[in-house]
Amino acid sequence: MSDSHDKRSESAGNGPRAAAPSNFIRDMIDADNISGRFERRVHTRFPPEPNGYLHIGHAKSICLNFGIAADYGGLCNLRFDDTNPSKEDIEYIESIQEDVRWLGFDWEDRLFYASDYFDQLYEYAEQLIEMGKAFVCDLSAEEMREYRGTLTTPGKESPYRNRSIEENLDLFRRMKAGEFPDGSRTLRARIDMASGNINMRDPVIYRILRATHHRTGDKWCIYPMYDFAHCFSDSIEKITHSICTLEFEDHRPLYDWFLDQCQVYHPQQIEFARFELPYTVMSKRKLLELVNKKYVSGWDDPRMPTICGMRRRGYTPESLRMLAERIGVAKKKTMIEVGVLEDCVREDLNKRAPRMMAVLRPLKLVIDNYPESQVEEFESINNPEDESMGSRKLPFSRVLYIEQDDFREVPPKGYHRLFPGAEVRLKHAYFVKCVGASKDARGQITEIHCTYDPDSRGGEAKDGRKVKGTIHWVSAGHAVTAEVRLYDRLSLKEDLGDVEEGGSWLDNLNPNSMEVLSDCRIERNIDRATSGDRFQFLRHGYFSVDPDTTAPKLVFNRIVSLKDSWAKIEKGQTKV
Ligand code: ATP
Ligand code: MG
Numbered sequence: 065m066s067d068s069h070d071k072r073s074e075s076a077g078n079g080p081r082a083a084a085p086s087n088f089i090r091d092m093i094d095a096d097n098i099s100g101r102f103e104r105r106v107h108t109r110f111p112p113e114p115n116g117y118l119h120i121g122h123a124k125s126i127c128l129n130f131g132i133a134a135d136y137g138g139l140c141n142l143r144f145d146d147t148n149p150s151k152e153d154i155e156y157i158e159s160i161q162e163d164v165r166w167l168g169f170d171w172e173d174r175l176f177y178a179s180d181y182f183d184q185l186y187e188y189a190e191q192l193i194e195m196g197k198a199f200v201c202d203l204s205a206e207e208m209r210e211y212r213g214t215l216t217t218p219g220k221e222s223p224y225r226n227r228s229i230e231e232n233l234d235l236f237r238r239m240k241a242g243e244f245p246d247g248s249r250t251l252r253a254r255i256d257m258a259s260g261n262i263n264m265r266d267p268v269i270y271r272i273l274r275a276t277h278h279r280t281g282d283k284w285c286i287y288p289m290y291d292f293a294h295c296f297s298d299s300i301e302k303i304t305h306s307i308c309t310l311e312f313e314d315h316r317p318l319y320d321w322f323l324d325q326c327q328v329y330h331p332q333q334i335e336f337a338r339f340e341l342p343y344t345v346m347s348k349r350k351l352l353e354l355v356n357k358k359y360v361s362g363w364d365d366p367r368m369p370t371i372c373g374m375r376r377r378g379y380t381p382e383s384l385r386m387l388a389e390r391i392g393v394a395k396k397k398t399m400i401e402v403g404v405l406e407d408c409v410r411e412d413l414n415k416r417a418p419r420m421m422a423v424l425r426p427l428k429l430v431i432d433n434y435p436e437s438q439v440e441e442f443e444s445i446n447n448p449e450d451e452s453m454g455s456r457k458l459p460f461s462r463v464l465y466i467e468q469d470d471f472r473e474v475p476p477k478g479y480h481r482l483f484p485g486a487e488v489r490l491k492h493a494y495f496v497k498c499v500g501a502s503k504d505a506r507g508q509i510t511e512i513h514c515t516y517d518p519d520s521r522g523g524e525a526k527d528g529r530k531v532k533g534t535i536h537w538v539s540a541g542h543a544v545t546a547e548v549r550l551y552d553r554l555s556l557k558e559d560l561g562d563v564e565e566g567g568s569w570l571d572n573l574n575p576n577s578m579e580v581l582s583d584c585r586i587e588r589n590i591d592r593a594t595s596g597d598r599f600q601f602l603r604h605g606y607f608s609v610d611p612d613t614t615a616p617k618l619v620f621n622r623i624v625s626l627k628d629s630w631a632k633i634e635k636g637q638t639k640v
Contacts (some may be wrong), residue, residue: 070580071617074584082173085092085391085392085437086191088336088393088395089128089132089307089334089336089390089393090132092305092310092332092334093106093136093304093305094133094237096304096305096332097136101332102304104130105138105302105304106133106136106138106304107131107133107138107139107140107141107302107303107304107305108126108130108133108139108140108141108303108304108305108306108307109129109130109140109141109142109143109176109298109301109303109306110126110129110130110140110141110142110143110164110582111143111294111297111308112144112145112292113144113145113146113147113148113151113161114144114145114146114150114152114154114157114160114350115148115153115156116152116157116348116349116351116352116371117159117160117163117351117364117371117372118154118160118164118370118371119346119348119351119368119369119370119371120341120346120369120370120384120387120405121338121339121341121346121369122371123163123167123371123384123387123388124162124388124391125307125309125339126163126164126167126169126385127167127169127385127388127389128307128336128388128393129307130164130169131385131388131389132307135630136164138304139172139174140169140171140174141171141174141175141176141301141303141307142161142174142175143169143175143176143177143178143297143301144157144160144176144177144200144288145178145289145293145294145297146177146178146179146277146278146279147178147179147287147289147293148287148290149199149273149275149277149287149290150273150275152278153160153278154278154404154443157278157365159372160330161175162372163371163375164235164267166371166375166381167371167381167384167385168381168382168385174234175591176297176301177278177279178288178293178297179277179280179296180187180279181293181296181297181300181603182284182288183270184278184296184300185288185292185296186188186240187262187351188253188272188292188296188322188328189236189288190233190236190293190416191235191326192253192269192322192325192326193229193232193233193251193470193487194229194308195234195325195432196229196254196432197253197254197255198232198251198252198254198269199222199224199225199227199232199251199254200224200225200231200232200235200236200239200249200250200251200254201222201225201226201249201250201251201252201266201268201505202224202249203222203224203250203476204247204513205247207223208222208268210497211257212238212262212265213257213262213265215262217259218259219257219258219262219265219266220257220268221257221266222252222257222354222437225254227244227264232399234357235249235349236251236270236288237618239251239270239272239286240285240286241283241505242274242285243308244272245272245432246273246285247273248272248519249270249272250268250269250270250271250272251268251269251270251286252266252267252268252269253266253267253269253292253318253321253322253531254266256319259316259324262314262495263291263314263315263318264317264318264321266495267289267291267318267548268289268293269288269289269291269292270286270287271286271289272285273285273286273287273391275287275328276390283595288358291318291322291397292314292322292336294306294319294325294328295318295319295320295322295323295331295333296322296328298322298331298333299323299328299329299331300448301305301533301541302329302331303331304332305331305332305334305566306329306331306332306333306334306338307318307333307334307335308333308334308335309335309336309337309338310335310336310338310395310397312333312339312640313335313336316333316335319333320333324348324424327548329379331367336393336394337393337394337395337396337397337398338397339391339400340397340399340400341369341399341400341401341472342399342401342402342427342558342559343553343554343555343556343557343558343560344369344553344554344555345369345554345555345560345569346369346559349554350560351363351368351369351370352570353570354368357570359573360632366378366549366551366621367551367554367577367578368554369519369554370578376415376446376553376610376611376621377551377608377621377623378596378598378606378607378608378621378623379481379623380409380412380416380598381414382412382414383405383408383411383412384408385411386408386411386412387404387405387408387527389538390404390408390552391404391602398596402553404623406627407627409606409624410606410624410626410627413598413600413606413623414449414600415447415449415450416447416450416598417447417461417598417599417600417606418446418447418599418600419444419445419446419447419448419600419601420454420586420587420589420599420600420601420602421425421458421491421536421587421589421598421601421602422536422538422546422548422584422585422586422587422590422599422601422602422607423465423466423467423536423537423538423543423585423586424467424470424548424550424578424581424584424587424601425467425468425470425581426465426466426467426583426584427465427466427467427470427471427509427511427586428463428464428465428466428510428511428512428540429464429466429471429496429511429513429514429537430463430464430511430512430513430514431463431464431496431513431515432499432513432514432515433514433516434460434461434462434516435462438462439459439460439461439539440459440460440461440493441457441458441459441460441543442457442458442460442492442493442522443455443456443457443458444457444458444492445457447600454494454574456589457589458492458493458539458587458589459538459541459542459587459588460490460493460494460539461541461542463539463540463541464490464537464538464539464540464542465537465538465543465585466482466490466535466537467535467536469481470482470488470535471483471501471509471512473501473509480491480531480532480533481533482512482514482533482535483498484498484499484500484501485497485498486498486536487531488531488532488533488534489520489523489531489533489534489535490523490534490535490537491521491523491534491535491536491537491602492538493521493522493537493568494516494517494518494520494521494523494524495516495517495520495523495525495531496514496515496516496517497514497515497516497517497584498512498513498514499513499514499515500512500513500515527623536602536603538585538586538587539587540585542587542588543586543587543588543600544584544585544586544587544588544590544591544616544618545583545584545617546584546586546590546617546618546619546620547581547582547583547584547618547619547620548580548581548582548584548607548616548619548620548622549578549579549580549581549619549620549621549622550576550578550579550580550581550622551577551578551579551621551622552574552576552578552579553574553578554573554574555572555573555574556572556573556574560572560573561638568601584620586601586618591616591618593609593618594609594613595609595610595611595613595634596608596609596611597609598623599620603626604622604625604626605622605623605624606622606623606624606626607620607621607622608621608623
């Protein structure tokens with residue numbers, strides 16, 4: 065974060081901050097600081113490819129890179145790895161910056177693009193050719209695959225591998241000048257076709273691709289490959305620790321090889337396990353498919369694991385940072401339960417979200433013995449966790465709404481809410497006793513009738529008698545009508561990619577991942593809420609105002625339900 069970051073950078077390079085829990089990445093950095101390897105500097109980067117919106121896995125990487133830099137009084141760059149113009153888009157560049165900022169991090173004046181280095185990368189490529197370490201290859205993509213070999217068998221050398229340095233230089237310059245069609249030639253590193261590591265089998269460094277780049281326009285018709293561009297970009301920016309995900313572990317020898325050959329500044333690559341969540345999808349390709357095929361309303365659909373989707377749903381940046389801290393870093397793949405994420409947002413919002421009474425599925429309750437035109441007001445504190453948030457007034461009248469689920473004609477065993485003959489507490493108000501229910505011609509209950517005990521004002525009976533159930537309510541004549549959207553997991557299977565033969569991963573999508581309740585009633589104090597505001601609706605969970613809201617109808621997203629809210633309310637423990 066910018067504030068703490070600024071303070072810490074004044075005392076740059078003094079090793080770890082005591083409060084930060086140790087992990088293997090910090091251990092490596094500590095060791096480097098002790099040996100003085102990078103002059104005790106810590107300089108990381110977050111290097112997204114602008115080919116999609118960021119998701120919660122990226123959030124982990126952002127928190128890790130920016131967090132480590134801040135903790136060590138170092139710096140973190142934001143660098144777009146924009147080496148593939150055919151898939152990249154300015155829309156993504158903008159959204160990524162917005163998301164990193166929203167998470168609470170600041171790259172200050174260190175926004176870079178791999179494309180800033182295209183000229184220099186080209187120089188490094190010529191250098192490799194001049195050292196006999198790179199060659200122009202005429203094999204087609206398919207032939208190259210055949211020559212590559214497998215994990216168990218060595219590859220075969222390309223027939224073009226032994227071209228002279230002069231011929232290679234000439235051909236490479238002509239590739240750059242646009243003399244050859246797309247895909248007809250590549251520049252390849254000349255390493256070892258028998259290497260046990262397939263990444264070292266003469267990997268491609270440059271390909272011919274006629275595509276307009278969002279920054280360099282049509283200047284280039286050859287583009288560097290990721291592995292080549294990435295290590296040199298890190299080197300140019302004097303990154304100390306290049307933190308990436310585990311799939312790059314086998315690429316590290318190549319990362320080191322390029323930098324060693326050109327004898328340039330050499331960062332340390334460190335890999336950690338990807339953060340994954342069950343019952344959702346994190347592959348950019350699949351997320352894009354969900355958007356394009358309209359399974360979701362867009363990248364920011366509140367069901368999406370994208371940062372913008374989670375922002376719209378109402379997650380706080382604090383809760384995502386808390387999650388990143390809590391899950392730590394691992395060297396081996398570990399699946400994190402959705403509950404860990406949900407606990408983080410509950411913990412954060414419990415302290416901050418004002419409480420409201422909201423009835424999601426309304427059922428009319430008429431208090432037969434309450435004076436027709438009388439209105440009382442009950443005081444309720446806005447957040448029992450934080451008294452400084454003040455209190456509000458709840459109007460109470462003869463006709464109320466309660467949840468349909470809080471009434472049963474025939475109560476199941478252990479049901480402590482309303483049923484004929486039963487008495488409950490209306491939160492903050494009175495005891496009421498159910499005396500009957502009216503039905504329509506089809507036998508559906510239209511309203512229930514109660515009597516109230518005037519001697520139980522405030523929710524405690526004067527004679528000391530107790531009730532087991534407490535339910536929430538709103539005054540029908542005072543409540544605001546709103547739409548509430550409830551969400552469930554996107555996938556029916558823990559692993560969305562778990563597909564039967566001939567099936568598609570799309571078959572695993574949960575058809576009921578969103579439920580829209582369009583006739584909810586919320587206490588009138590909600591009427592000042594605006595887009596992004598967050599509340600706890602008693603017994604229902606945490607909700608935020610969706611940007612789809614157009615006055616006067618408010619639209620809410622449920623961020624997360626309360627943990628065991630029903631169980632707790634039955635025991636009268638809920639702090640509401
Ligand atoms: P692609 O398949 O397009 O490469 P990617 O998810 O790797 O997708 P990048 O834009 O390359 O996307 O990722 C930027 C950074 O975020 C990389 O350093 C990457 O290692 C990290 N990252 C991506 N996904 C995760 C994840 N699930 N957990 C942790 N870090 C991640
Ligand atoms: Mg990537």
